[in-house]
Amino acid sequence: MQPTPLTELHARVEKHLGENNIRYSTGRQKFIAALHAAGGPRSATHLHTTELDDVPLSSLYRTLTVLEDIGILERTHDSDGVAMFELGEWLLGHHHHLICTSCDVVTDIDLGEGLEDAVAEISATVAASHGFTMTGHTLDVLGLCEDCG
Amino acid sequence: MQPTPLTELHARVEKHLGENNIRYSTGRQKFIAALHAAGGPRSATHLHTTELDDVPLSSLYRTLTVLEDIGILERTHDSDGVAMFELGEWLLGHHHHLICTSCDVVTDIDLGEGLEDAVAEISATVAASHGFTMTGHTLDVLGLCEDCG
DNA sequence: CTACTTGCAAATGCTTTGCAGGAGA
DNA sequence: TCTCCTGCAAAGCATTTGCAAGTAG
Numbered sequence: 001m002q003p004t005p006l007t008e009l010h011a012r013v014e015k016h017l018g019e020n021n022i023r024y025s026t027g028r029q030k031f032i033a034a035l036h037a038a039g040g041p042r043s044a045t046h047l048h049t050t051e052l053d054d055v056p057l058s059s060l061y062r063t064l065t066v067l068e069d070i071g072i073l074e075r076t077h078d079s080d081g082v083a084m085f086e087l088g089e090w091l092l093g094h095h096h097h098l099i100c101t102s103c104d105v106v107t108d109i110d111l112g113e114g115l116e117d118a119v120a121e122i123s124a125t126v127a128a129s130h131g132f133t134m135t136g137h138t139l140d141v142l143g144l145c146e147d148c149g
Numbered sequence: 150m151q152p153t154p155l156t157e158l159h160a161r162v163e164k165h166l167g168e169n170n171i172r173y174s175t176g177r178q179k180f181i182a183a184l185h186a187a188g189g190p191r192s193a194t195h196l197h198t199t200e201l202d203d204v205p206l207s208s209l210y211r212t213l214t215v216l217e218d219i220g221i222l223e224r225t226h227d228s229d230g231v232a233m234f235e236l237g238e239w240l241l242g243h244h245h246h247l248i249c250t251s252c253d254v255v256t257d258i259d260l261g262e263g264l265e266d267a268v269a270e271i272s273a274t275v276a277a278s279h280g281f282t283m284t285g286h287t288l289d290v291l292g293l294c295e296d297c298g
Numbered sequence: 299c300t301a302c303t304t305g306c307a308a309a310t311g312c313t314t315t316g317c318a319g320g321a322g323a
Numbered sequence: 324t325c326t327c328c329t330g331c332a333a334a335g336c337a338t339t340t341g342c343a344a345g346t347a348g
Contacts, residue, residue, distance in 0.1 A: 021301095021302090022302080023301095023302060023303075023347075023348090025302085025303065025304090025346090025347085027303080027304075028303095043337095044337080044338080045337080055304095056304080056305055056306075057337090057338085058304090058305070058306075058307090058338085058339080058340085059303085059304055059305065059306095061337090061338060061339070062303080062304075062305095062339085062340095063303095063304095064338095065338095065339080066303095075228075077226040077230045079224075081226045081230045081231070081232055081312085081313090081337085082230070082337070083230055083337080083338080096275075098275075098276065098279055098281050100281075101284065107279070109275055109279060111271065111275055115271045115274065115275065118267060118271060119268065119271060119288075122260065122264045122267060122268060122288075123288070123290045125264065126245075126247075126258055126260055126264065126290060127247065127290050127292060130247055130256070130258060130295075131294075131295040131298075132247050132249075132290065132292050132293070132294055132295065132298070133292045133293040133298040134290055134291070134292040135250065135291055135292040135293070136290075136291040136292070137288065137289065137290050137291060138287075138288070138289045138291070139268070139271075139272070139286065139287070139288050140286065140287045141272045141275060141276050141281065141283055141285075141286050142283070142284055142285040142286060142287070143276055143281050143282045143283040143284040143285070144281070144282040144284070145280075145281055146279075146280040146281065149280075149281070149282035170327090171327085172322075172323090172326095172327065172328070174321090174322085174327085174328060174329090176328080176329075177328095192312095193312085193313080194312080204329095205329080205330055205331075206312090206313085207313085207314080207315085207329090207330070207331075207332090208328085208329055208330060208331095210312090210313060210314070211314085211315095211328085211329080211330095212328095212329095213313095214313095214314080215328095230312085230337085230338090231311095231312070232312080232313080299348100300347105300348090301346105301347090301348090302345105302346085302347080302348100303344100303345075303346075303347090304343105304344085304345070304346090305342105305343095305344085305345095306341105306342095306343095306344105307340100307341095307342095308339105308340085308341085308342105309338105309339080309340075309341090310337105310338080310339070310340090311336105311337095311338085311339095312335105312336090312337090312338105313334105313335080313336085313337105314333105314334080314335070314336095315332105315333085315334070315335090316331105316332095316333085316334090317330105317331095317332095317333105318329105318330095318331095319328105319329085319330085319331105320327105320328080320329070320330095321326105321327085321328075321329090322325105322326090322327080322328090323324100323325090323326090323327100
């Protein structure tokens with residue numbers, strides 16, 4: 001997937017924050033940049049110990065909560081139940097995940113139009129046959145990343 | 150999916166426990182029966198407040214840990230990061246999940262051979278193109294269940 | 299000046315663990 | 324009788340929150 005340029009990302013986030021009367025403070029900008037550079041979901045602790053080591057965890061969590069509330073962020077959980085945050089689909093585009101079961105690193109992937117349509121159709125089919133109103137789907141591919149394999 | 154009969158499930162679990170020198174105590178039997186009846190992953194708290202209300206949470210967690218360690222159980226997490234437990238794939242068969250975003254109930258589903266093969270092939274294709282050694286995949290369909298829709 | 303943000307410290311909630319008693323083989 | 328299992332209470336850890344101080348508009 002071709003990533004959104006950081007400049008455009010900042011602009012879109014700032015606009016969305018503005019519409020919700022929330023300031024795009026320096027701390028929040030730094031956070032967005034860090035997550036943009038990550039290339040996949042990251043935990044608060046991970047960000048705190050790497051790119052954002054000068055930001056107190058509680059402040060980081062507050063940023064996370066604020067951004068999640070207005071849809072900038074989405075929260076998932078790793079195999080230990082620790083929260084992982086990534087940019088929302090409307091900012092990042094629809095995608096799926098490669099999850100390395102050895103080092104736990106998660107990588108965003110784009111299936112491409114053909115395969116994506118197939119997955120969407122399969123999901124819709126099975127949802128319908130269970131009286132379920134589908135609103136989305138997630139496909140995680142588990143295995144060993146290039147480094148661990 | 151046609152569920153494994155409870156009797157057969159008990160037998161298989163007991164055998165596996167025996168091979169690991171672990172007793173199939175009454176408490177563990179009650180737990181397996183409760184999870185069998187659930188039809189999808191359940192949290193410790195959920196089981197504690199419904200079927201297993203006489204079992205202390207700490208004991209329940211201990212049962213969970215023991216059974217997870219030897220592969221009887223698999224642990225996932227709901228949207229709030231709370232641990233959910235279900236029988237392992239070798240006991241339950243490969244399957245996917247319908248997740249209701251309103252009431253949070255998770256239901257096991259079987260795609261059927263054709264669709265399952267398609268998902269497996271798509272996953273394998275995308276894994277290969279990223280230098281990733283695939284060992285498995287999960288497909289979650291999100292939406293509203295029959296009751297909430 | 300006012301409203302939004304941040305940091306610290308304390309609290310919360312899920313989950314794990316030490317230890318002593320209980321029960322099955 | 325020996326080993327494994329259970330319960331209670333206490334500890335652990337990720338995450339949240341109250342409150343006071345800081346800062347941008």
